[in-house]
Amino acid sequence: xxxxxxxxxxxxxxxxxxxxxxxxxxxxxxxxxxxxxxxxxxxxxxxxxxxxxxxxxxxxxxxxxxxxxxxxxxxxxxxxxxxxxxxxxxxxxxxxxxxxxxxxxxxxxxxxxxxxxxxxxxxxxxxxxxxxxxxxxxxxx
Numbered sequence: 001x002x003x004x005x006x007x008x009x010x011x012x013x014x015x016x017x018x019x020x021x022x023x024x025x026x027x028x029x030x031x032x033x034x035x036x037x038x039x040x041x042x043x044x045x046x047x048x049x050x051x052x053x054x055x056x057x058x059x060x061x062x063x064x065x066x067x068x069x070x071x072x073x074x075x076x077x078x079x080x081x082x083x084x085x086x087x088x089x090x091x092x093x094x095x096x097x098x099x100x101x102x103x104x105x106x107x108x109x110x111x112x113x114x115x116x117x118x119x120x121x122x123x124x125x126x127x128x129x130x131x132x133x134x135x136x137x138x139x140x141x
Contacts, residue, residue: 013040015118019083020058020077022126025091034124058105060112062138063088064130066095071127074116076109100138 009032023041026036042057058078063085065071077084081101089096102108113120119131128134 010040010044013037014044016118019077019079020075021087022075024124028091033051038138045059058103059101060108061085062100063096064099065092066097070130071121072099072130074109074112075126076105078083078105 009030013026013032013036016029016067017023017037021029023034023037026032026037030037037071058076059081060074060076061081061084063073063075065073068130073088075084081098085098104111113126116128116131116137119128119134121129126140
């Protein structure tokens with residue numbers, strides 16, 4: 001792969017990630033291995049100053065599938081939650097609803113993933129089972 005094509009791929013990955021798309025979404029969207037997406041994001045760390053500025057406009061969201069399992073996605077976005085919801089709706093046959101949002105970016109999202117990791121659908125997923133612990137957190141103002 002020539003250097004400029006690689007640079008363009010990296011730009012798309014980083015850009016999508018900064019817009020709140022998770023590793024799996026980016027992998028599926030651009031047909032790129034998840035490991036390449038993760039490595040690209042890791043290699044393109046932003047300076048702390050830039051990251052802090054970006055986090056000012058970011059939120060962590062809890063979005064639930066309206067089906068029998070009612071899985072809950074924990075993610076973050078720097079665009080409006082409504083836009084993120086709209087983009088997620090194209091990737092699932094189920095209706096989705098926003099349950100809660102909290103201030104924060106990728107670091108806060110990682111904290112939430114760590115906190116509720118025992119309820120994860122699988123280790124690489126941002127989808128969680130609607131456990132009592134998670135639903136209680138969501139219901140708490």
